[in-house]
């Protein structure tokens with residue numbers, strides 16, 4: 001093998017983040033922003049062996065692969081990582097890295113292209129980052145589209161590829177990147193501690209998130225934008241009750257609501273500074289760009305529902 005390129009998409013959580021760690025459903029959608037991994041025998045780029053020394057996560061991903069197949073990855077392979085997914089902002093960059101890297105290693109070693117196996121290995125790698133991972137991020141990076149995802153038990157994860165798209169008639173989402181100081185693991189642990197302290201309150205909260213997640217699925221299915229927006233607003237309020245939205249992010253979201261729009265965080269959120277990426281919706285999207293700017297946050301748009309893990313190039 002001379003060169004292999006594999007790419008995987010980033011994602012947004014439309015509903016159900018955090019609750020999905022406790023067996024509730026989540027809706028995740030892939031985006032047009034992708035990360036690609038190139039493995040090459042050129043000797044001109046960065047060696048994978050070097051990359052593993054500097055990046056514990058890349059090392060963990062390769063280790064999962066080595067363990068699964070009982071082999072040692074050769075030391076003379078170059079690795080190139082190119083990503084258009086903002087990192088550490090809830091857009092699934094680490095899952096895309098694991099999925100694309102595992103996919104590329106499978107092709108490099110001549111193993112069959114099996115997306116389920118790629119997903120399983122990426123999930124194991126993600127668990128080295130935060131042990132209670134629901135697996136929703138690697139699942140969407142692997143399969144693409146829109147997924148209804150649920151982790152029933154550690155060995156039983158159900159996913160349903162929804163046979164419809166976010167309707168074209170819906171106003172396009174504007175994504176506002178509020179930045180994030182904490183890791184997903186830290187935020188998931190925070191929620192875990194709070195849940196232990198207030199089991200009853202959390203049971204109600206998780207139930208309400210499950211209901212709103214169903215409303216999001218129903219409204220997309222029915223192409224009912226008003227219901228969709230109401231559900232997004234409610235999901236945001238529930239995430240705020242959970243304590244994963246920072247004051248800075250809340251201030252921005254309140255301004256969006258005052259202007260007649262809705263918005264929610266997507267992914268783990270953030271308590272200290274920003275809360276990662278915010279999905280914002282308004283009849284006039286450029287008003288959202290203005291609001292984001294007034295809070296000092298960059299904004300951008302993506303196409304939803306990108307393809308899952310994909311072999312881009314194979315040179316033997």
Ligand code: PMV
Pocket residue numbers: 013016017018019020021089090091092132133134135136137184188266267268269276
């Ligand atoms: O890492 P993020 O920000 O994409 O968040 C992942 C979603 C969580 O529900 C918070 C964690 C999980 O494992 O599902």
